[in-house]
Amino acid sequence: MAQIEQLLKYQSEDEKLLRLERETANSDERKNYSQAKAFLTKAPEKLEGLEAKANELTKLLEQLNKQYSDIYETLQDFENLDELIDGGADISFYKKNVLQITERLKSIKAEVAALTKSIKDADEEYQSMKKKTIAVQKQYAEYAETYKAYKESKLAEMNAIKAQLEKLAAGIAPDVMQRYLSKRNERIFPILCAVSNGRCSKCGTELSLSAKEKIESGQPTECDNCHRFLYKEQ
Numbered sequence: 001m002a003q004i005e006q007l008l009k010y011q012s013e014d015e016k017l018l019r020l021e022r023e024t025a026n027s028d029e030r031k032n033y034s035q036a037k038a039f040l041t042k043a044p045e046k047l048e049g050l051e052a053k054a055n056e057l058t059k060l061l062e063q064l065n066k067q068y069s070d071i072y073e074t075l076q077d078f079e080n081l082d083e084l085i086d087g088g089a090d091i092s093f094y095k096k097n098v099l100q101i102t103e104r105l106k107s108i109k110a111e112v113a114a115l116t117k118s119i120k121d122a123d124e125e126y127q128s129m130k131k132k133t134i135a136v137q138k139q140y141a142e143y144a145e146t147y148k149a150y151k152e153s154k155l156a157e158m159n160a161i162k163a164q165l166e167k168l169a170a171g172i173a174p175d176v177m178q179r180y181l182s183k184r185n186e187r188i189f190p191i192l193c194a195v196s197n198g199r200c201s202k203c204g205t206e207l208s209l210s211a212k213e214k215i216e217s218g219q220p221t222e223c224d225n226c227h228r229f230l231y232k233e234q
């Protein structure tokens, strides 16, 4: 019985530590700090990607502009259309050609306009990302400092609890303590649960006869399903 009682005392002290740990993990101080950190970790890659995109679009635009001037030049060949007609050439053939080329030029012009807009957007996105990165860099130092101070403010309280836990652990068999701590690491909490109507009160699994006997004698017994330590409700 003593083991379980000691474990229960340990757990109730441990719960205070867990509350502080969760408070710290969920604090705005930590969130600000880790968000800024995550942003800055990804920022260089993102900036590089945006720059590469803008470069690629610019190259495409250059190609398109070249295409436009090449075709435009071809159109100049039709300047002396009148002479060709006078010479007895088939006018419908030339007319059709000029029309086709003009259509192609129109469509390239539209593509150029769309691409120019995309480049402008990409550049704006890059600039705003750069601006944000610089701002977050400044914030990050501040957030890191604030978070550090916040953690330090909790330290005294946490250390007092840890000292208490150490004292309580001295009265618990090392192997039982080890099992408790590994459950704690697996984020199982509470680690000890009362037995209610022959079942684990946490998950409802029915206890075997031998488990019931062990609990009666106060030995640390685990639930077959959720692996929590079970104890007889007082």
Ligand SMILES: [Zn+2]
Pocket (backbone or CB within 6 Å): 200, 201, 202, 203, 204, 205, 223, 224, 225, 226, 227, 228
């Ligand atoms: Zn259970």
